[in-house]
Amino acid sequence: MKHSGIDYEAVFQALPGAVALLTTxxxxADTNEAYVQTSGRxxxxxxxRYLFDVFPxxxxxxxxxxxxxxxxSLLRVAATGERDAMALQRYDVECPDRPGRWEERYWSPVNAPVLGPDGRVALLLHRVEEVTELIRARGGRDGGDRTRVLEAELYTRARELQEVNERLRRAHAREREVALSLQAAMLPAPGPLGRRRGAVRYRPAVGSLNVCGDWYDLAELPGGRFGVAVGDVVGHGxxxxxxxxxxxxALSAAVRVADGPAAALxxxxxxxxxxxxxxxxxALQTVIDCNSRTVVYSSAGHPPPALLHADGTVEFLDRATDPPLGARLEHVPRVQAEAAFSEGAxxxxxxxxxxxxxxEDIDTGLHRLAECLGxxxxxxxxxxxxTLLAELIPPGGNTxxxxxxxxRL
Structure with missing residues (x-):
């Protein structure tokens, strides 16, 4: 596309629809000619300038x-990277040549993300269609009074739908808060790992109910070993x-008595x-043996752990990956593998x-993780x-x- 010879700035300006580009x-950041004409600015x-300084x-x-x-709507698009078509909006606009006088205006907006090279939301595309004349129809040969009544009813129904959506949003927010509190109570604080140093973090999704399915666990085991696990439940709330x-x-109990990570899974x-x-x-279960300096691991469809060696190289432990829990009709024993490490890994x-x-392909994300670790x-x-959370999760949060x-091994 970069070498197509098409002047995309000219295309943007020639679009018949009113479009503006906003930063997150x-x-x-930019507007096309149709937006200038429609907005009266x-x-x-x-x-x-800030959007709501121009249009309060x-x-x-x-x-x-x-x-x-x-x-x-715009903040949701920035946070989730998902397009949002809004319901009909009444948004009055101050007359540019008569300060203090406001015109009743009606709009149909659509907001969409513009992604940068890193896959993150770089800009917001804000497209609006003014429908004021439709709502305030002046009548015509087919009966203006009836048209006005129907369109006024349409606007009323749209406002009612917005109110319902707002009540649902508040109810979802309450469920989210309760679910996060419950999860925080169930996830363990990092316990002692001998002389090893560890850190755990949990970052909830932003602008989404897709929270509270992730977990981690740390378990001391006999013989100078300890188990570390992570998992992800499909679902939310x-x-x-x-x-x-x-x-x-269940996994925390199983790893304490099972003969290795595969048996625990x-x-x-x-x-x-x-x-x-x-x-x-x-789910992913590892058993770390500090005496033999080995990591034994088994994965049920989970992304591979990253082993950062003392020399700065990164090894993804992906030689013992099976399907997620319940994916097979018949129970099949899981596999496990072993990786060696040296002091300082x-x-x-x-x-x-x-x-x-x-x-985005998952290999891109793995490469980003390896580069950050390096x-x-x-x-x-x-x-x-x-640092990993700050650099790898988008600034507006993740979905x-x-x-x-x-x-630290």
Whole structure:
């Protein structure tokens, strides 16, 4: 596309629809000519300025919701990377040549993400279609009064739908808060790991109910060994938090008595068959032996742990990966593998929120993780954990929650 010879700036300006480009801070980056004509503002009055400084709510209408609705939509797109078609909006506009006088205007907005080379949201595309004349029809040969009544009813129904959506949003927010509290109570604080240093982190999803399915666990084992596990339940909210608690506890108990990580996941898989909603859960169990300096591991469909060696190289432990829990009709014993490490190595376990991005191959996320570890691998466990979250999760947050465990070996 870069070498097609097409002048995309000219295409943007020629679009018949009114389109503006905003930064993720909601500052105008560019507008096309149709947007200038529709908005009644010049480009100089908009470019570089905050959206709601240019178009504030009508101060004479205490019930105005245009700014709140539009701001909520744009921030959701920035956080999730998902397109959002808004319901019909009333958003009054101050007359540019008559300050203090506000015109009643109606709009149909669509907001979409523009992704940068790193897969993150770089700009917001804000397209609006003015429907004021439709709502305030002046009549015509087919009966203007009836048209006005129908369109007024359409607007009323749209406002009612917005109110219903707002009530649902508040109810979902309450469920999210309860689920996060429940999950926090069930996830363990990092216990002693001998003289090894470890850090754990949990980062909930932003602007989404897709939270509370991720977990981590650390367990001291006999003979100078300890187990580290992570997992991810399919689902969200209270249901996912409850399933997560059951599976985490079951795996934590199994690894203490099983003969290795594969046997522990075998036991978890059998148990998961009796738990509604546990199917397709991914889990990873490792057993670290500080005496033999080995990591034994087994994975049920989970992203591979990263072993940062003392020389700065990164090895992904991906030689013992089987399907997620409940994916097979018949129970098949799981496989496990072993990796050696030397003093000064670091083991990183995580859930997919750390590396996966929509419309991006998972290898890109793994490469990003390896590159970050290579640059910051000498930091202590807590600093490294914070750095990984800061550099690998988009600035506006992620649409999936993330669990992370960093162990200095």
């Amino acid at each position: 801070d909601l500052v105008y 010049t480009r100089d009055q908009m470019i570089g 709510d009508n101060p004479n209408d205490p019930a105005a919701t245009g700014r709140r609705n539009l701001q909520g 209270l249901a996912a938090a409850c399933i997560m608690g059951q599976l985490r506890s 075998d036991a978890l898989g059998l148990y998961a068959r009796s738990v509604d909603g546990a199917e397709s859960t991914t 670091t083991l990183v376990l995580y859930t997919d929120g750390l590396i996966e991005r929509r419309r 640059r910051h691998g000498r930091a202590d466990a807590d600093t490294l954990a914070d 999936d929650d993330t669990a992370l465990v960093v162990i």
